[in-house]
Amino acid sequence: MKRIFINKNDGIAEIVENIINDADLDITLVIPKNALIGESVSNFRLLKREADTANKNLRIESVDDDILASAKASHLPSIHPLFKTKKIRGGVSDIVTAEEEDLPQTQAQPEHKNLQEVISGNEEEESGEYFHETPEESVIQEVSPQKKRWFFRPKFLIILGALLIVLIGGFFVAGALRKAEVFVNFEELPWGYEDKFLATAATTELNSETNIFPAEIFTEDKNITETFPASGKDYVSHKATGKILIYNAYSSEPQALVATTRFISEDGKLFRLNTAVTVPGAEIKDGKIIPASIEANVTADKAGGESNLTGGERLSIPGFKGSPKYEGFYGELIKTSGGFIGEKSVPTNAEIESAKEKTKDLLISNLESSFLNNRPKGFKILDDAIKTEIIGLSVNTNTDDQGNFSVFGEAKLQAIGFKESDLEKLLVAIASPDSTDLIFKSINLEFKDVSASIDGGELKFSLTVDGTLTQAFIKEDFANQIINKDIDDIRDLVSSLPRLTDAKISLWPRWLKRFPNDTTRINITVD
Numbered sequence: 001m002k003r004i005f006i007n008k009n010d011g012i013a014e015i016v017e018n019i020i021n022d023a024d025l026d027i028t029l030v031i032p033k034n035a036l037i038g039e040s041v042s043n044f045r046l047l048k049r050e051a052d053t054a055n056k057n058l059r060i061e062s063v064d065d066d067i068l069a070s071a072k073a074s075h076l077p078s079i080h081p082l083f084k085t086k087k088i089r090g091g092v093s094d095i096v097t098a099e100e101e102d103l104p105q106t107q108a109q110p111e112h113k114n115l116q117e118v119i120s121g122n123e124e125e126e127s128g129e130y131f132h133e134t135p136e137e138s139v140i141q142e143v144s145p146q147k148k149r150w151f152f153r154p155k156f157l158i159i160l161g162a163l164l165i166v167l168i169g170g171f172f173v174a175g176a177l178r179k180a181e182v183f184v185n186f187e188e189l190p191w192g193y194e195d196k197f198l199a200t201a202a203t204t205e206l207n208s209e210t211n212i213f214p215a216e217i218f219t220e221d222k223n224i225t226e227t228f229p230a231s232g233k234d235y236v237s238h239k240a241t242g243k244i245l246i247y248n249a250y251s252s253e254p255q256a257l258v259a260t261t262r263f264i265s266e267d268g269k270l271f272r273l274n275t276a277v278t279v280p281g282a283e284i285k286d287g288k289i290i291p292a293s294i295e296a297n298v299t300a301d302k303a304g305g306e307s308n309l310t311g312g313e314r315l316s317i318p319g320f321k322g323s324p325k326y327e328g329f330y331g332e333l334i335k336t337s338g339g340f341i342g343e344k345s346v347p348t349n350a351e352i353e354s355a356k357e358k359t360k361d362l363l364i365s366n367l368e369s370s371f372l373n374n375r376p377k378g379f380k381i382l383d384d385a386i387k388t389e390i391i392g393l394s395v396n397t398n399t400d401d402q403g404n405f406s407v408f409g410e411a412k413l414q415a416i417g418f419k420e421s422d423l424e425k426l427l428v429a430i431a432s433p434d435s436t437d438l439i440f441k442s443i444n445l446e447f448k449d450v451s452a453s454i455d456g457g458e459l460k461f462s463l464t465v466d467g468t469l470t471q472a473f474i475k476e477d478f479a480n481q482i483i484n485k486d487i488d489d490i491r492d493l494v495s496s497l498p499r500l501t502d503a504k505i506s507l508w509p510r511w512l513k514r515f516p517n518d519t520t521r522i523n524i525t526v527d
Contacts, residue, residue: 001026001059008035012043016050019058026057030081033064044074180515181506182482182490185527186471187499188441191431193465196449199418201457206422208429213422215459218375218415221391222367227404228355230347230397238398240300240307242336244271244315249291250328252281263298263315263331270301271315271336279329300339307339338398345403347395352405356393359407364388367413381417385452385459388413414454427465437498443467471499475524484517 002024006015015037019027029047037043044060051058060071060078071078199215206213244263248255261273274297283290300307315331347355367388375381391410399405424440432438446464453459482490487507494503507515516522 001028003028003030003061005030006032006035006037008032010036012037012046016047019047019051019056020054022056025055027051028059028061028079031060031062031064031067033062033067035062035064035067038064038067038070041070041073044070044076048074048076178512178516179508179521179523181504181523181525182478182494183504183525183527184473184494184497184500185502186473186497187501189438189469191465191467191469193427193430194463196460196462197423197426199416199423199459199461201416206426206429208426208433211426211430213418213426215416215418215457216379217454217457218371218381218413218417220367220371220413221410222363222370222413223408223410224359224363224366225406225408226355226359226362227400227406228347228351228358230345230351230399230403230405232346232348232351233343234346235342236340236344236346236398237303238338238340239303240305240309240336240339241274242271242298242309243295243334244298244331245293245334246277246279246296246329246331247291247293248279248282248329249289250282250325251289252284254281255279255325255329257317262301262318264318265309265313265315265333269307269309271298271307271333272301273297274299295334298336300336303339304341305339307336309333309336311335340398345399347397347399347405352395352397355405355407356395359393359409360390360411363390363409363411367411371413371415375415375417378419378421379417380420380423381415382447382450382452382459382461384450385417385454386413386415387452387454416452416454416457416459418459427467428469431469437472438469439472441468441470471497473497473526475526476519479519479522479524482515483519483522485515487513487515490515 002022004018004022004027006018006029015029019029031037047058058076060067060076061081062068062071062078063080068078068080195211197211197213199213201215201217203212204214246257256278257273257276259273259276263271263273265271277294277296279294280292282292311332311334313333315333316326317329317331320326320329368386371386372381389412391412392408393410394408396406396408423445424443427443428438428440444466448462448464449460451460482493485493487505490505494500494505497503507513
């Protein structure tokens with residue numbers, strides 16, 4: 001009889017398919033405890049129906065009483081694997097109980113079912129698979145108390161089995177949870193040095209003879225707009241300014257528009273382009289024109305608040321009137337503001353100059369702070385190796401509703417720096433020209449006489465070094481070398497490390513002789 005084992009999470013469709021596709025006609029389906037199939041008795045009725053349709057003799061085997069009960073309710077033969085009658089060469093095993101010791105030999109009554117039959121709900125097991133007691137075969141033999149051995153008593157066997165399970169389980173658990181620690185300490189070599197150095201963008205190599213090593217140049221731009229209160233008063237006349245979208249729904253060809261090109265609303269409000277723009281060509285798809293657009297800045301033709309608009313108005317181009325382009329090119333107002341005629345707050349000359357200086361200082365501070373906080377990690381930027389330049393400052397004296405005017409500022413930062421790791425490698429090469437396996441355990445650097453030529457890509461400085469060198473040791477690489485090795489081999493490997501002063505190796509549990517095969521269970525500490 002073929003035995004098919006299923007997993008807890010196997011679905012009924014998958015199980016039915018496995019049964020039908022199996023070539024054997026006699027199948028025992030082994031179901032684990034708490035399997036998904038056991039959630040409904042209808043699953044077993046489906047198994048029964050499909051097995052009968054496929055002419056399969058199906059039997060259920062499980063240690064789960066609920067699954068056995070569902071199988072019984074669905075008229076499927078079932079069995080508990082722990083209660084099978086053992087095969088005995090030449091017959092069935094003898095059964096002796098305390099109550100039977102003084103009874104005469106009798107034959108088992110056929111109307112009393114054994115424990116296996118009570119669970120499975122079947123009177124018979126398949127012939128050849130298990131042996132059963134029948135009225136002709138079942139014999140209860142008398143065994144005298146003197147013949148019983150203490151080590152055959154059930155209580156002793158249970159205790160012995162439990163101890164074996166604990167010992168074996170403990171061995172495997174200890175092996176799975178084993179961990180190791182390696183402590184190593186290397187010789188320390190104090191070293192001091194003072195000399196001049198040159199970092200340059202013109203090289204990519206380290207030169208320990210000339211003290212030249214690579215440098216990199218960094219550039220960053222920033223702009224800000226700051227508002228300031230205006231205390232003066234004046235009669236002013238301002239035109240509204242804002243943005244529009246210009247559409248090309250005419251052709252796939254781009255269209256250039258010159259500065260001051262007029263756009264007019266349906267109620268006659270006129271706006272002009274501040275600068276020349278080129279409207280991109282429309283997309284032609286399936287014979288249809290999909291308009292293209294571009295954003296542009298405009299200024300009202302006349303001063304006053306009537307040109308302050310919230311947007312959405314369609315604007316035509318008078319220059320195209322009388323041609324097909326008149327309908328194909330048009331604008332859409334986004335928003336305009338600032339138009340005003342009358343007395344209004346205005347900044348004084350002193351307020352303008354003060355606002356420009358404050359904007360300049362704030363712009364430089366923000367730009368340098370942003371650069372230093374966001375520069376690539378591992379790079380050293382000296383204080384005197386940064387140059388910041390104000391590109392432009394423009395003042396908008398047209399105050400807003402709160403009486404504030406604004407200053408727009410732009411600045412550019414340039415800096416030259418070097419990788420700290422490059423400088424350390426250069427210093428190691430200077431300290432030990434014939435050795436490539438040293439690193440700095442600690443280092444203190446004092447930079448003096450810094451001179452930067454950012455345009456020339458050079459950074460010069462004097463350097464005083466006070467540090468301690470030690471053996472280079474990569475813990476991750478060493479951990480990969482010692483995984484799953486015998487502890488004696490690891491002792492030899494640790495002892496062979498150059499410049500080693502002392503070491504310690506520990507393994508838990510102590511009786512294990514081999515390191516874990518997982519580097520996460522190996523802790524390496526360098527003092």
